[in-house]
Amino acid sequence: MNIQNRKLIKIATAGSVDDGKSTLIGRLLYDTHSLTTDKIEAIERSSRQRGYDYLDFSLATDGLVAEREQGITIDVAHIYFNTDKTNFIVADTPGHVEYTRNMVTGASTSQVAIILIDARKGVIEQTYRHFFIANLLRMSHVVVAINKMDLVNYSEDVFFKIKADFDALVGKSNFGEEQITFIPVSALKGENVTKKSTEMPWYVGNTLLDHLEVLEPEDLQESTAARFPVQLVIRPKTEAYHDFRGFSGKLYGNSLTVGDRVTVLPSGNESKIKSIHFFDQELESAAPGSSVVLTLTDEVDCSRGDMIVKSVEVPKSEKSLSATICQVNSKPLQVGQKYTLQHGVNRVLAKVDRIEAKVYTDFSGSEETDQLKLNDIGKVHFRLSKPIHFDSYNESKSNGAFILIDEGSFDTVSVGFIE
DSSP: OOGGGSEEEEEEEEOOTTSOHHHHHHHHHHHTTOSOHHHHHHHHHHHHHTTOSSOOGGGGTOOSHHHHHHTSOOSOEEEEEEOSSEEEEEEEOOOSGGGHHHHHHHHTTOSEEEEEEETTTOSOHHHHHHHHHHHHTTOSEEEEEEEOGGGGTTOHHHHHHHHHHHHHHHTTOSOTTOEEEEEEOBTTTTBTTTBOOSSOTTOOSOOHHHHHHHOOHHHHSOOOOOEEEEEEEEOOOOSTTTTOOEEEEEOBSSOEETTOEEEEETTTEEEEEEEEEETTEEESEEOTTOEEEEEESSOOOOOTTOEEEETTSOOEEEEEEEEEEEEOSSSOEETTOEEEEEETTEEEEEEEEEEEEEEOTTSSOEEOOSEEOTTOEEEEEEEEEEEEEEOOTTTOTTTSEEEEEOTTTOOEEEEEEEO
């Protein structure tokens, strides 16, 4: 199949220390022939030097020196592999509590989460955290890979005990749209990763790769109100396009079609879509995720930072908002502090009005606090210098998320999900 015709699936992985996450990814890379010859030789050489009688596939992903030395994942790495049908991008995210921020940011652009569980340990505290973050990011498709089944003699009882414990965890979720799939695997031995295991005849489902391949991007994409943040106004001023005035950006949520009645925010002016352009093509409609240029039938005021929406699907426009945030900076977030809030391409000044609670990532509840420290997740209320045009994160991931930027250092201090 031509590479342009392959579908694209974006995956985030999460696992605790020694759950075998890096080995699983390495196995996928090896079995799909996505590793270069010199990389395979390096893995073979390093495995021999360490006295292993097997190939240590974790060496295929642990890119930082500190990761190789400690045997843990610290930073988010994006790893690419493909089959004849699908291109995959894997965000290899850390599972440690001190790297919660890395997992949140790495998983925020993914469509599917793979949560690894060591079959010997079962559901542990970090499993709760990983599922909490998948829940926070509203990831509708979660694969629970119960790994190291070879170390529990491929026991069916162990598998179903872990499945029952995880199902109890799912019962604590406030997001009812998850599809949870359980797959018993041995990443080291290659069982049920890309090839069906003969050691677990009691498991009748797909291998991990087969399961990922049957997923369709359309089914993983949110279907919500169309949102078109304007990134640039196009004015060629050439002889051929003397009066051309288009608005470029990326479309989120749902499609837009020529003739649709639209509203430009913040002005509230209405018009209709006159034409839709993609490079040198003129389209009848634009699909979600496409980057296009729109022209309107009326000469309305519209510039960078504005948003074009269907007139029947206007978002909220308010000067205050409540959000769940993850603190990604070592400087604590406190009441009264002021930041730049970036929502899409739009920036406004924001003040922390109150911190409502720090939220526990094990679903056990929350506690009152006067500050949020690095990796904390909490509920915060903000006041803004001017209205922004937003949806709740539940309704629209693209239009319901933001970042906070320190006005002095320009560091990103928090990522937020609007309620």
